[in-house]
Amino acid sequence: MGRLIRSHQILCLLLVLILPFGVDCSLSFSSPSLNYSTPLCLPEDSSALLQFKNTISIDDSDDPFCRESMTSSPRTNSWKDSTNCCSWEGITCDKVTGHVIGLDLSCSLLVGSLPANSTLFLLRGLQQLNLARNNFQQSQLPPTLFNLTELTYLDLSFNRLEGLLPNHVSGLQNLKKFRLTDNLLSGGIPSWLFSLPFLEYLDLSHNRLTGPIEQIQKSNSIQRLHLANNDIHGEIPSSFFDLANLTYLDLSSNNLSGSIKSDMLPKLENLETLDLSSNNFSGVIKSDLLSKLRNLKTLHLSNNKLLSLSSGSDVNYTFQELETLSFSSCNVNRFPNFLRTGKNLKDLDLSCNKIRGSIFRWELEGWEQLTTLNLSYNLLTSLEQFPGNNLKTLDLRSNLLQGPLLVPPPSLRQLFISNNSLTGKIPPLICNMTSLNTLDLSINNLGGIIPTCLGNFSYSLSTINLRMNDFHGKIPDYFVEGNLLTYLDLSDNQFEGLLPRSLINCTFLRILDLANNKLSDTFPHWLGVLPQLQVLILGFNRFHGPLDNSIVTPPFLSLQIIDLSQNEFSGLLPTNFFQNLYAMKSAREGSLPDRVKRIRYESPIDRDGQTSVNVRFKRLEMKLELEKTLLIFFAIDFSNNRLSGKIPGVIGELCSLRLLNLSHNILTGHIPSSLGNLVVLESLDLSSNTLGGRIPSQMTNLTFLAVLNVSENNLAGPIPSGNQFNTFDNDSYSGNMGLCGLPLSKQCGNVERSKSPAPKFMEDEGSAIAFIWKLAMMGYGCGVVLGLSTGYVVFTTGRPWGLVRMVERDWQKNVSKWIKRRRN
Numbered sequence: 001m002g003r004l005i006r007s008h009q010i011l012c013l014l015l016v017l018i019l020p021f022g023v024d025c026s027l028s029f030s031s032p033s034l035n036y037s038t039p040l041c042l043p044e045d046s047s048a049l050l051q052f053k054n055t056i057s058i059d060d061s062d063d064p065f066c067r068e069s070m071t072s073s074p075r076t077n078s079w080k081d082s083t084n085c086c087s088w089e090g091i092t093c094d095k096v097t098g099h100v101i102g103l104d105l106s107c108s109l110l111v112g113s114l115p116a117n118s119t120l121f122l123l124r125g126l127q128q129l130n131l132a133r134n135n136f137q138q139s140q141l142p143p144t145l146f147n148l149t150e151l152t153y154l155d156l157s158f159n160r161l162e163g164l165l166p167n168h169v170s171g172l173q174n175l176k177k178f179r180l181t182d183n184l185l186s187g188g189i190p191s192w193l194f195s196l197p198f199l200e201y202l203d204l205s206h207n208r209l210t211g212p213i214e215q216i217q218k219s220n221s222i223q224r225l226h227l228a229n230n231d232i233h234g235e236i237p238s239s240f241f242d243l244a245n246l247t248y249l250d251l252s253s254n255n256l257s258g259s260i261k262s263d264m265l266p267k268l269e270n271l272e273t274l275d276l277s278s279n280n281f282s283g284v285i286k287s288d289l290l291s292k293l294r295n296l297k298t299l300h301l302s303n304n305k306l307l308s309l310s311s312g313s314d315v316n317y318t319f320q321e322l323e324t325l326s327f328s329s330c331n332v333n334r335f336p337n338f339l340r341t342g343k344n345l346k347d348l349d350l351s352c353n354k355i356r357g358s359i360f361r362w363e364l365e366g367w368e369q370l371t372t373l374n375l376s377y378n379l380l381t382s383l384e385q386f387p388g389n390n391l392k393t394l395d396l397r398s399n400l401l402q403g404p405l406l407v408p409p410p411s412l413r414q415l416f417i418s419n420n421s422l423t424g425k426i427p428p429l430i431c432n433m434t435s436l437n438t439l440d441l442s443i444n445n446l447g448g449i450i451p452t453c454l455g456n457f458s459y460s461l462s463t464i465n466l467r468m469n470d471f472h473g474k475i476p477d478y479f480v481e482g483n484l485l486t487y488l489d490l491s492d493n494q495f496e497g498l499l500p501r502s503l504i505n506c507t508f509l510r511i512l513d514l515a516n517n518k519l520s521d522t523f524p525h526w527l528g529v530l531p532q533l534q535v536l537i538l539g540f541n542r543f544h545g546p547l548d549n550s551i552v553t554p555p556f557l558s559l560q561i562i563d564l565s566q567n568e569f570s571g572l573l574p575t576n577f578f579q580n581l582y583a584m585k586s587a588r589e590g591s592l593p594d595r596v597k598r599i600r601y602e603s604p605i606d607r608d609g610q611t612s613v614n615v616r617f618k619r620l621e622m623k624l625e626l627e628k629t630l631l632i633f634f635a636i637d638f639s640n641n642r643l644s645g646k647i648p649g650v651i652g653e654l655c656s657l658r659l660l661n662l663s664h665n666i667l668t669g670h671i672p673s674s675l676g677n678l679v680v681l682e683s684l685d686l687s688s689n690t691l692g693g694r695i696p697s698q699m700t701n702l703t704f705l706a707v708l709n710v711s712e713n714n715l716a717g718p719i720p721s722g723n724q725f726n727t728f729d730n731d732s733y734s735g736n737m738g739l740c741g742l743p744l745s746k747q748c749g750n751v752e753r754s755k756s757p758a759p760k761f762m763e764d765e766g767s768a769i770a771f772i773w774k775l776a777m778m779g780y781g782c783g784v785v786l787g788l789s790t791g792y793v794v795f796t797t798g799r800p801w802g803l804v805r806m807v808e809r810d811w812q813k814n815v816s817k818w819i820k821r822r823r824n
């Protein structure tokens, strides 16, 4: 066979020599049918590739990042003995010599090791090598790799490669692009990386490199350098800044220290983007330093606790190009008005600093181009005017702002001013803000009645949050047809009267939270027509009457969370209503992704609207971030009403439920055994009713159950044992005279206790509630929000009852484990 290939090759060469226009002998793998013009593979290359194929296996697990680039079957399937390797998928050969010069096996599901003697490195003519997104199972970086002298392009990212970068290399002198991102590499950053004569792009981000960064011997042509998300410590050597051709430098999320002095940077005059955020830099950034970076467009310095900005009487510099500056979570205590000379500055983030007092009118003049300003989490007491006339996003959350709300510029799209001490009314001129998309005035002392324009002044309005203020009167009934409202939170106010019937015009509404007001109405069955309504919270109001079962009601197709607690509802639990909760019925355990797809409606909202919802239940309060967590959380809370009759068995069909609370009603009958089908249920409260009979043994099937309360009923017989039931204590069962068996001291006499399987503790991934806690801990405000103690999680926002007992687990440990896993 080898001879046959040879002779074909010779034929091809002859054709090249004979024909005046030549023949293209190099058509690549994409058209294997045109064999006559495909160059012929060298037998040694062919055998090197086949030997490599034999050392690795294929793993079918799904990598979502690879879905698009993946061919229907793994590329190496087309690699067969006795065929021309130049026609195999992923291979490019030299047109004339037939040498393999390109190998692209990215996203090829390869599993195996990449040892130094891998035959891959015998392909000495290789110019382009892409093995990204496979799994080389913690292989060391093979030293032979660095002997490939012809390489111009090398991509080994996302491969779990371990080990150190070598101190010296002989090859790679032709490299132009080099990516090693997302591996497990450790150790220092050798200087040869910066002296490769042609290298333009180097990405070593998301590894475990500790540094230090070695002195750079001679400057090179490198233009884009990514070293983010490592553990590099120490100072940046001054020679580093001799990399005169850099346009993009990302050193964020490391442990670099030292001060950033103005004499460091002058050579970096081509730099357009500099990201030094999340390090341990110190000192003062002065305007002269910035002015030297003449082409700088984007500067990120956030999360350097010891770094401050000069408060600036040294105003003599202009920052012609600067567009984006983030300086969040640093040590800034004055508003840096010197930056006003940045005539192009569009996006300024000074959140989470210590800027205190007032910002005066003159300090806010000259910011004409500013479109986004984030001053949240500072100590501001007043703002004399809003800066500029082109502002689109203004975040003033969590300051100490007092007095009335200023009328924002009509250009504004997003206004976040929650958690301040604003007083007075909403200015009626708010009705002129026709571009407004998000209005968050929550947690202030605003009062009065709200302007009647609320539901109709802006067609782009998608979020209104007035939670925790002192508004009273009726909710305006002017929601117009075609409005884009998705989120309406008026909870914790003094609103009274009926629900506005025009809410029926809010066809995109996903979240309606009206908890803790004085609303007095019957159950709004008519909201069931809203096709996207996912969260309906009416708790702590004066809703009354039966949850009517008799009329044919629209279905609440998307409902995931319903809270009717602490009202005056009466009558039977509505069987029809439960039967129609399709979103809660649609998923089975383990089919989460499908469900996520189904419920992810495309609604025309601005997705960075930062919508979150506070959901309150008697024993826990949680903040759900809309996109991330709402999709997996399903809950029903009908507690503290006057509901009577039996618990309908159909509730057992709502197999996505995570939380069910029917406590403090006057329910009778048995606990339906169908509740044993709620396989992902994590919290069940049926306490303070008049339920009788036994606790169904099927409930031991609920292996995610972390909270159970059936106290204060008339239950009798043995408490089931096994699984989660081995973890509940007396409080779960108190006030039921007839119950017996562990954990109660009363024994069950002759009743045989079934052999008890060991409790299955919740897996981190499986538990929605646990997942949400974790997200909440990671994701809010300027840092960690929660206090943790073993076994209990205390949620610090909102009401004091935010206390939930999780199954015996060490939270600190689990959370840090989880964070670590996220890092890997």
Ligand SMILES: *[C@@H]1O[C@H](CO)[C@@H](O)[C@H](O)[C@H]1NC(C)=O
Pocket: 032, 033, 034, 035, 036, 083, 084, 087
């Ligand atoms: C091209 O080569 C493949 C194997 O490499 C072979 O199966 C196919 O029949 C050839 N096609 C032509 C047109 O010769």
Ligand SMILES: *[C@@H]1O[C@H](CO)[C@@H](O)[C@H](O)[C@H]1NC(C)=O
Pocket: 051, 115, 117, 118, 119
């Ligand atoms: C590579 O070396 C290992 C031992 O280190 C050996 O088992 C293996 O056969 C070698 N592979 C090749 C292709 O030479």
Ligand SMILES: *[C@@H]1O[C@H](CO)[C@@H](O)[C@H](O)[C@H]1NC(C)=O
Pocket: 144, 147, 169, 170
């Ligand atoms: C790779 O290069 C080093 C010198 O840099 C040499 O010692 C080694 O033998 C080379 N390895 C191969 C496989 O060529």
Ligand SMILES: *[C@@H]1O[C@H](CO)[C@@H](O)[C@H](O)[C@H]1NC(C)=O
Pocket: 219, 220, 221, 222, 244, 245
């Ligand atoms: C920097 O880029 C310029 C223009 O692209 C080039 O002429 C010069 O050689 C580069 N500098 C280095 C040190 O490679």
Ligand SMILES: *[C@@H]1O[C@H](CO)[C@@H](O)[C@H](O)[C@H]1NC(C)=O
Pocket: 231, 233, 234, 255
């Ligand atoms: C950062 O580096 C210093 C030494 O320079 C070390 O003491 C500290 O623990 C490191 N911090 C982190 C978070 O790695």
Ligand SMILES: *[C@@H]1O[C@H](CO)[C@@H](O)[C@H](O)[C@H]1NC(C)=O
Pocket: 255, 257, 258, 280, 282
């Ligand atoms: C940050 O740097 C200072 C010195 O500038 C040092 O004292 C401190 O330990 C460092 N902090 C961390 C977390 O590395």
Ligand SMILES: *[C@@H]1O[C@H](CO)[C@@H](O)[C@H](O)[C@H]1NC(C)=O
Pocket: 316
């Ligand atoms: C400000 O700049 C002007 C001209 O650009 C110069 O004359 C003046 O000395 C500078 N002032 C300071 C304080 O640097």
Ligand SMILES: *[C@@H]1O[C@H](CO)[C@@H](O)[C@H](O)[C@H]1NC(C)=O
Pocket: 398, 399, 400, 419, 781, 797, 798
């Ligand atoms: C409100 O702001 C204070 C600081 O001003 C902060 O400590 C608190 O966490 C904020 N509360 C919320 C709910 O954001």
Ligand SMILES: *[C@@H]1O[C@H](CO)[C@@H](O)[C@H](O)[C@H]1NC(C)=O
Pocket: 429, 432
């Ligand atoms: C607000 O809008 C009304 C009517 O659209 C207009 O008459 C009024 O001048 C506007 N006010 C301001 C301050 O723009």
Ligand SMILES: *[C@@H]1O[C@H](CO)[C@@H](O)[C@H](O)[C@H]1NC(C)=O
Pocket: 479, 480, 481, 482, 501, 502, 503, 504, 505
């Ligand atoms: C819905 O909006 C239209 C105007 O767009 C209004 O005429 C109608 O009354 C509204 N519906 C309800 C139920 O209020």
Ligand SMILES: *[C@@H]1O[C@H](CO)[C@@H](O)[C@H](O)[C@H]1NC(C)=O
Pocket: 676, 697, 698, 699, 700, 701
């Ligand atoms: C649920 O429990 C019952 C009895 O305890 C058992 O027969 C049944 O197989 C269990 N179902 C599942 C899905 O585990």
Ligand SMILES: *[C@@H]1O[C@H](CO)[C@@H](O)[C@H](O)[C@H]1NC(C)=O
Pocket: 328, 351, 352, 374, 375, 376, 377, 393, 395, 416, 610, 780, 781, 782
């Ligand atoms: C403003 O900064 C805070 C804290 O860094 C952040 O949580 C928030 O998302 C930012 N606001 C906007 C609108 O980006």
